[in-house]
Amino acid sequence: MEGLKLNRESLSKQGEKIINDFTRMLETEEDLKSKTIREYRGDLKHFIAWFEDEQASEEIIPFRIEDVATPTIIRYRDVMQKEMKLKPATINRRLITLKRFFEWAAAQDLISRDPSKPVKLVPEEKTSPRQMTEREEAALIAAVEHNGSIRDQTIITLMLHTGLRTMEICDLTPDDVVIGKRSGQVIVRSGKRSKQREVPLNITCRVMLEKYLAQLPQGSTYLFPSEKTGNRLTERALRHLIQKYMKLARLEGLSAHDLRHRFGYVMAENTPLHRLAQIMGHDSLDTTMIYVKATQADLQKEVEKIAWQ
Incomplete structure (x- = not known):
């Protein structure tokens, strides 16, 4: 052992x-x-x-x-x-x-009291996730625009601009999208622990979704149905879809979840943490904090500033 x-x-x-x-x-x-x-x-x-x-x-x-x-x-x-x-x-x-x-x-009455109850776990330092750069984001968008369907373009745009999880994207229905003249929102009904939340849509998302919804067949159960079956797109299929465009963009070391992280990092630069936590569906601000913690690369740049060479 x-x-x-x-x-x-x-x-x-x-x-x-x-x-x-x-x-x-x-x-x-x-x-x-x-x-x-x-x-x-x-x-x-x-x-x-x-x-x-x-x-x-x-x-x-x-x-x-x-x-x-x-x-x-x-x-x-x-x-x-x-x-x-x-x-x-x-x-x-x-x-x-x-x-x-x-x-x-x-x-089972094998013991009179539980001796493990007062024992605390060991603190684990949360490390910041890998950051997708502006150049990598642009390469991914270019790859899907040149090679993907309007459905795929809308999926990736929505993930980058809302930070939705893969499961949340797959569970969306057309009725979950509400678009007005100057605002919009997507209703997430399948968040963690079944918590429902409303995520605002910026102009980029609204324009893309209006274009996409105009060609979505009436009566479609899901917002992004599988192109093969017409049924719910599975998380596995969605991850595979995103990896396809990652490869076309020649990006390595990134996953579908990094689109959510990209949203978190960009938003954290100007958004109060409590608001970002609400948008992303975090139960604790500690989770949202990973987007404001300096990465190892950031820390390296700081100490290099005082180097003599």
């Missing part, structure tokens, strides 16, 4: 049994993928192996769930961080597994 050297070849029978009991519950009561269940099992095995290794002297002391206290889990967290040198994401995944495990154990 990663970062862990054991003095024994295997876990105690008690340790194996509790892992099997917990795994059996996940398989029968939770709608989880087999890969997720394997990760739960591996994380719990890692903790129990560490616990039994910590307790061991000349005699093996088998794992007993009631012997685990809050300071035990805090020490495990510190060992993973300081001695095993694991990444915060890995540490937090294992802590979340333990929280799920001890919550189950308390519900």
Whole structure:
């Protein structure tokens, strides 16, 4: 197991049994993928192996769930961080597994109280996403204008000027678009956690959408139906579509989600964060903050300003 050297070849029978009991519950009561269940099992095995290794002297002391206290889990967290040198994401995944495990154990009356509740996760520094440059945006637009249908042109224009997620684009219906003489909006009904919001449309979007809607067949269920089936365009198909134009524009290292990031970065230059969060459908300003944090390249430019060479 990663970062862990054991003095024994295997876990105690008690340790194996509790892992099997917990795994059996996940398989029968939770709608989880087999890969997720394997990760739960591996994380719990890692903790129990560490616990039994910590307790061991000349005699093996088998794992007993009631012997685990809050300071035990805090020490495990510190060992993973300081001695095993694991990444915060890995540490937090294992802590979340333990929280799920001890919550189950308390519900089964295997323990009187959950020792994992007070344990905090390790802070993870949010890094700013890759920024699409003005030149890259222009190249992408040129590629779709020269090679794409009016539907594809409208999709990419809308994503760049509204910051909608791929799922939100795919779920739009013609009735979700409201265009007036000097304003417009698109109603997003499938945001994260089913939150509905209204996103304003600038003149670029309004002109493009009016042109597109004029040729969209009447009675179309979706704003951007699949050209093959006429049904809902899937997120996978949308990502593939955008990658096609990325390749035509000779752009590398960018994805469909980077169109949303491009919108966020451009808007953050002049838009108050609370308004941008509302437009983008963020639950927390911490998420919106990634668009105002300096990138590593930005920081490099700043320190180069005082270089002697």
